[in-house]
Amino acid sequence: MRVAAISIFPEMFRAITDYGVSGRAVSEGHLVLDCINPRTFTHDRHRTVDDRPYGGGPGMVMKAEPLEAAIDEAVERVGGEAKVICLSPQGRVLDQAMVESLAEEPGLVLLSGRYEGIDERVLESWVDEEISIGDYVLSGGELAAMVLVDAVVRQIPGVLGHSQSAVEDSFADGLLDCPHYTRPEAHRGSRVPEVLLGGDHERIRRWRLKQSLQRTLIRRPELLQERELTAEEQRLLAEIENERPD
Ligand SMILES: Nc1nonc1C(=O)NCC1CCCCC1
Numbered sequence: 375m376r377v378a379a380i381s382i383f384p385e386m387f388r389a390i391t392d393y394g395v396s397g398r399a400v401s402e403g404h405l406v407l408d409c410i411n412p413r414t415f416t417h418d419r420h421r422t423v424d425d426r427p428y429g430g431g432p433g434m435v436m437k438a439e440p441l442e443a444a445i446d447e448a449v450e451r452v453g454g455e456a457k458v459i460c461l462s463p464q465g466r467v468l469d470q471a472m473v474e475s476l477a478e479e480p481g482l483v484l485l486s487g488r489y490e491g492i493d494e495r496v497l498e499s500w501v502d503e504e505i506s507i508g509d510y511v512l513s514g515g516e517l518a519a520m521v522l523v524d525a526v527v528r529q530i531p532g533v534l535g536h537s538q539s540a541v542e543d544s545f546a547d548g549l550l551d552c553p554h555y556t557r558p559e560a561h562r563g564s565r566v567p568e569v570l571l572g573g574d575h576e577r578i579r580r581w582r583l584k585q586s587l588q589r590t591l592i593r594r595p596e597l598l599q600e601r602e603l604t605a606e607e608q609r610l611l612a613e614i615e616n617e618r619p620d
Pocket residue numbers: 461462463486487488489490491492505506507508509510511512513514515518
């Protein structure tokens with residue numbers, strides 16, 4: 375997958391190109407990430423990318439021309455066919471279904487704003503979609519862009535080794551993740567659930583599914599409203615309800 379990130383702080387993206395799953399995706403060629411700085415497309419001595427807002431008010435607004443030139447370059451870098459996304463609190467909140475859909479795109483251009491925002495004419499004419507990672511305000515779109523890339527890159531076949539699988543990721547099946555344990559068996563008096571110590575894989579699978587359902591029911595019940603339940607999941611939920619303290 376080819377991604378071009380537009381930001382006045384391109385070095386920030388080392389956080390995903392140099393570490394972990396996304397870093398390996400880059401080194402193995404599953405992900406090509408170009409970083410494009412709008413300052414490259416300025417022509418004044420101060421390399422100005424922002425200016426005061428019309429109508430007054432605090433802060434500065436990112437100018438249209440440098441951003442549009444950066445978007446032009448970015449679309450070319452990802453091979454011409456690209457979805458142009460701006461990360462901002464005004465966007466649709468990212469969820470797993472959107473991540474899986476974005477992973478199917480041939481190329482992505484991710485626009486990370488700073489200051490108070492981006493000139494609206496860029497959003498109107500050049501941006502296909504605004505996406506938010508949550509209802510809070512960051513200092514810039516870069517961290518949001520990196521969250522999106524990290525989630526999307528996990529969907530690319532070959533990125534996760536055989537020992538991991540995006541299919542088993544929590545949220546991949548619309549449920550919260552089950553608890554995880556590793557050695558030692560007893561830690562500060564708390565023991566690993568016996569079911570996980572035996573080799574009964576079917577019993578372990580069922581226990582993990584029940585734990586995921588229970589956690590989802592307690593912490594994010596609305597996720598269950600949106601989700602078709604299998605017969606087994608309905609049975610497990612009934613067990614959970616029966617086991618609930620009165
Ligand atoms: N939340 C978010 N989800 O995606 N981006 C977010 C954000 O808070 N971004 C910062 C703003 C700051 C002003 C310019 C545009 C970006």
